[in-house]
Amino acid sequence: MNDFIAARSQMAISLGFHIVYSCIGMVMPLFMAVSHYKWIKTANPVYKNITQAWSKGVAIFFATGAVSGTILSFELGLLWPKFMEHAGPIFGMPFSLEGVAFFIEAIALGFFLYGWGRFNKWFHWATGVLVGVSGIASGILVVSANSWMNNPSGFDFVNGQYLNVDPIKAMFNGSWFSEALHMTLAAFSATGFAVAGIHALMIARNRNIQFHTKAFKIAIVFGAIAAILQPFSGDISAKNAYKTQPAKLGAMEAYYHTQPYSPLVIGGIPDTANKTVKFGIEVPGLLSFLVHDNFKETVNGLDKIPVKNQPNVTMTHLAFEIMIAIGSTMMGIGILYFIAVWKKRSWLTKKWFLNLFILSTPFGFIAVEAGWTVTEVGRQPWIIQGIMRTSEAVTPMPGIHYSFYLFTAVYFTLSIAVIFLLFRQIKMVPQLYEGGD
Amino acid sequence: MLYVVITFLFLAIVLYFLLGGADFGAGIIELFTSEKNRHRHRKTTYQAIGPVWEANHMWLIIAVVILFVGFPVIYSDMCTYLHIPLLIMLLGITARGTAFAFRSYDAIKDEKTQQFYNHIFVYSSFITPLFLGIIAGSAISRQIDLQAADFMDAYIYSWLNWFSVAVGLFTVALSGYLAAIYLTGEADDEIDARRFIKKARYMNILAVIFGGVVFIVAEIENIRLAHWIFGNPVSLIAVIAASISLLILWVLIYKGKRKIIRVFAAFQVTMILLSVGYMHYPNFIMLKGGQSLSLLTLHATSKTIDDLGWGLFIGSFLILPSLFYLYYSFQVNRD
Numbered sequence: 079m080n081d082f083i084a085a086r087s088q089m090a091i092s093l094g095f096h097i098v099y100s101c102i103g104m105v106m107p108l109f110m111a112v113s114h115y116k117w118i119k120t121a122n123p124v125y126k127n128i129t130q131a132w133s134k135g136v137a138i139f140f141a142t143g144a145v146s147g148t149i150l151s152f153e154l155g156l157l158w159p160k161f162m163e164h165a166g167p168i169f170g171m172p173f174s175l176e177g178v179a180f181f182i183e184a185i186a187l188g189f190f191l192y193g194w195g196r197f198n199k200w201f202h203w204a205t206g207v208l209v210g211v212s213g214i215a216s217g218i219l220v221v222s223a224n225s226w227m228n229n230p231s232g233f234d235f236v237n238g239q240y241l242n243v244d245p246i247k248a249m250f251n252g253s254w255f256s257e258a259l260h261m262t263l264a265a266f267s268a269t270g271f272a273v274a275g276i277h278a279l280m281i282a283r284n285r286n287i288q289f290h291t292k293a294f295k296i297a298i299v300f301g302a303i304a305a306i307l308q309p310f311s312g313d314i315s316a317k318n319a320y321k322t323q324p325a326k327l328g329a330m331e332a333y334y335h336t337q338p339y340s341p342l343v344i345g346g347i348p349d350t351a352n353k354t355v356k357f358g359i360e361v362p363g364l365l366s367f368l369v370h371d372n373f374k375e376t377v378n379g380l381d382k383i384p385v386k387n388q389p390n391v392t393m394t395h396l397a398f399e400i401m402i403a404i405g406s407t408m409m410g411i412g413i414l415y416f417i418a419v420w421k422k423r424s425w426l427t428k429k430w431f432l433n434l435f436i437l438s439t440p441f442g443f444i445a446v447e448a449g450w451t452v453t454e455v456g457r458q459p460w461i462i463q464g465i466m467r468t469s470e471a472v473t474p475m476p477g478i479h480y481s482f483y484l485f486t487a488v489y490f491t492l493s494i495a496v497i498f499l500l501f502r503q504i505k506m507v508p509q510l511y512e513g514g515d
Numbered sequence: 516m517l518y519v520v521i522t523f524l525f526l527a528i529v530l531y532f533l534l535g536g537a538d539f540g541a542g543i544i545e546l547f548t549s550e551k552n553r554h555r556h557r558k559t560t561y562q563a564i565g566p567v568w569e570a571n572h573m574w575l576i577i578a579v580v581i582l583f584v585g586f587p588v589i590y591s592d593m594c595t596y597l598h599i600p601l602l603i604m605l606l607g608i609t610a611r612g613t614a615f616a617f618r619s620y621d622a623i624k625d626e627k628t629q630q631f632y633n634h635i636f637v638y639s640s641f642i643t644p645l646f647l648g649i650i651a652g653s654a655i656s657r658q659i660d661l662q663a664a665d666f667m668d669a670y671i672y673s674w675l676n677w678f679s680v681a682v683g684l685f686t687v688a689l690s691g692y693l694a695a696i697y698l699t700g701e702a703d704d705e706i707d708a709r710r711f712i713k714k715a716r717y718m719n720i721l722a723v724i725f726g727g728v729v730f731i732v733a734e735i736e737n738i739r740l741a742h743w744i745f746g747n748p749v750s751l752i753a754v755i756a757a758s759i760s761l762l763i764l765w766v767l768i769y770k771g772k773r774k775i776i777r778v779f780a781a782f783q784v785t786m787i788l789l790s791v792g793y794m795h796y797p798n799f800i801m802l803k804g805g806q807s808l809s810l811l812t813l814h815a816t817s818k819t820i821d822d823l824g825w826g827l828f829i830g831s832f833l834i835l836p837s838l839f840y841l842y843y844s845f846q847v848n849r850d
């Protein structure tokens with residue numbers, strides 16, 4: 079494995095790991111706040127138990143999220159020193175504000191986790207809400223940093239120099255809104271479905287029904303709403319990608335040849351050598367519709383872009399397909415849930431209905447990973463779109479593959495540990511929260 | 516604004532040392548605590564650092580962000596030439612943070628897994644400040660060579676030298692000392708308090724020994740540490756202030772004033788950092804061959820520095836009062 083590939087793989091695995099924890103860190107505090115609120119309002123102890131059970135799980139995720147984030151903030155420099163040297167002062171603004179947001183989050187978390195029975199109950203509740211709000215704020219801020227890499231602005235690039243730097247403009251670059259919206263929704267739908275799935279499993283197994291039904295409901299309402307909105311926000315992202323990164327859009331859709339009534343390929347495996355897609359279904363005009371809102375306007379394809387500026391089409395396309403497939407499925411399940419709530423209450427306790435949610439537990443997180451693969455791999459070979467190549471940014475230090483193996487081992491171990499702890503948490507629900515059922 | 520940003524950078528580093536360092540220190544003295552007392556020790560540690568460790572840890576992030584936004588060249592060179600110790604430090608932070616959270620939040624508290632978390636917690640609490648110290652030592656050891664052609668010279672000897680290691684050990688001893696002093700004030704009863712005082716005494720002695728070693732090694736390796744520190748009035752006064760506060764601290768301990776002593780310990784460590792920081796200011800990293808990476812020349816453009824300064828300024832209005840209230844609620848106002 080050469081050093082460049084090792085560095086990219088290490089970055090990818092670190093981010094892929096961190097993103098799971100950050101989604102949970104952004105969303106779970108709000109779930110807890112809802113259940114906490116219900117406890118204060120109804121005095122039903124089940125809600126208190128849910129809040130406390132969740133908060134124990136979340137504390138584990140928080141710790142893991144915090145340390146993996148710390149690794150990342152160094153890794154940017156450890157792996158991409160030349161990138162940080164130029165980009166730091168430009169896209170650093172959201173990172174410094176993010177630092178503030180994390181700080182507030184960490185303080186609020188201290189109050190929330192250790193504050194049971196110590197403070198005024200509304201103060202305690204508010205600290206929980208603050209954890210969630212600052213978590214979401216920091217998520218949006220980091221994503222704005224990432225969107226700058228996709229759509230750099232806030233400086234003039236003259237003869238290899240970065241002049242007239244304006245960090246505020248860089249932060250509000252043209253892509254920040256679409257990316258932040260899509261990511262926030264993704265965090266809600268992924269976490270909502272994952273949490274709902276686990277509680278659905280417990281309901282199906284007849285454990286602490288009251289506890290798990292209430293928990294399921296809180297999680298799925300958030301998850302389903304976000305899942306229904308997700309494809310619309312994805313459409314905004316795709317239109318934006320076409321405007322700012324046509325090579326990325328071309329690779330996502332495996333769209334090699336520019337033509338009017340541009341077709342959308344569903345499924346299929348891109349064949350880069352022959353510039354065709356095997357086994358895919360072509361729907362004429364659909365890509366034109368998605369990009370331009372009409373069926374005939376030409377969409378520019380990969381043939382308009384020099385090969386050396388194109389990303390890996392196979393990977394980008396497959397990742398995109400996975401995200402779309404899951405996105406459509408989750409939207410469908412979300413709609414089904416609301417049909418059940420409003421029209422067919424009997425479904426709610428049916429086996430098949432619960433199984434649907436159990437099955438979709440990992441879907442959202444798979445889509446999150448796939449979506450980031452689209453964004454990051456689709457930007458290649460650029461680390462800053464159109465400005466700096468990834469290969470120019472990599473550290474000169476040799477032997478990065480050792481550090482890649484090391485980090486892979488660390489993340490692997492941590493993942494196993496977190497899963498192990500989560501199982502123990504769930505196993506203990508009956509003993510710890512006996513009174514609640 | 517540049518000076519505001521530099522002040523925040525210095526503050527973030529000092530606070531990370533005072534708060535984060537003490538967190539590590541709690542693990543270090545756990546390492547030196549006999550098996551039968553460990554359980555009580557852990558309970559005190561949990562009460563003392565449980566609510567605040569994530570917040571303490573944030574100072575490091577703030578320092579890093581200030582570096583890469585405001586002083587990108589310094590950050591990039593540091594990450595390149597000190598890649599390996601930074602990596603080990605990160606692994607230490609990871610192991611320690613997760614082990615601490617896991618042992619507190621594991622739903623089933625059986626002996627075997629708890630033992631396992633304890634081991635990781637204790638050893639990583641030792642490794643992390645050791646490498647933090649090594650990194651700090653390397654920054655002033657003049658062993659970082661931007662021209663180095665050879666792997667060993669560029670990436671190993673930049674940090675693996677006696678001076679850096681001595682600074683690392685000194686950092687470990689100081690962290691343990693800080694933690695022992697803080698925990699003395701947290702102890703639930705007289706026996707525990709005495710135990711912590713004993714630990715503080717050992718750590719204090721160790722710190723003095725390693726501090727001496729740092730000076731001796733510096734002389735041997737031709738780093739004119741003594742000359743720098745005693746040659747400028749600010750560093751000299753800081754060192755004297757640190758020594759006086761050390762005396763006062765031990766007098767207070769024997770008078771049984773156990774809450775206030777932490778202020779003196781913190782003051783003392785701040786003075787040590789100030790004296791070292793001031794002596795090579797504005798240079799952040801001192802390179803082989805006499806050149807240095809200076810905060811006053813290698814900063815980002817003024818627009819970035821201004822925005823960063825404002826960001827930090829506004830941020831601290833939000834952060835400091837709530838942080839203070841957090842400490843107040845969980846430490847001062849505990850019972």
Ligand code: HDD
Pocket residue numbers: 221228256257258260261263264265267268308309310311312313315316317318319401402403404405406408441442443445446447448449450451452453454456
């Ligand atoms: C639960 C997760 C999830 C789901 C169901 C979807 N996405 Fe997504 N998608 C993400 C999670 C995600 C993500 C991980 O959050 C990304 C990566 C970067 C970003 O901002 O969001 C992303 C990126 C991303 C991008 C690339 C943006 C860019 O790089 O500029 C596009 C075009 C879409 N998505 C489009 C869609 C469409 C049309 C979906 C509808 C079915 C969809 N996504 C469902």
Ligand code: HEM
Pocket residue numbers: 086087089090093094095097158161220221223224446447450451454455457458460461468
């Ligand atoms: C603010 C957020 C992010 C920043 C600043 C960021 C930055 C980077 C950088 C510097 C690289 C290395 C250069 C490159 O290969 O382009 C990279 C690569 C990568 N990142 Fe991101 N990233 C972010 C979010 C994410 C997330 C959340 C994920 C994952 C789920 C992700 C997945 C990847 C992948 C898969 C690569 C490797 C691309 C390749 O090797 O082709 N990124 N990112």
Ligand code: HEM
Pocket residue numbers: 096097099100101102103104139140141142143144145146147148149150151152154180183184213214216217218220221224261569572573576
């Ligand atoms: C799209 C990508 C990202 C998102 C949505 C995201 C979001 C979050 C969130 C919500 C948290 C707090 C929750 C928790 O602690 O579990 C977190 C933690 C953290 N993240 Fe990320 N992050 C992303 C990528 C990055 C990158 C690229 C960096 C580094 C430069 C980074 C640095 C950190 C740090 C330092 C923490 C720890 C904060 C603490 O101690 O509480 N994150 N992230």
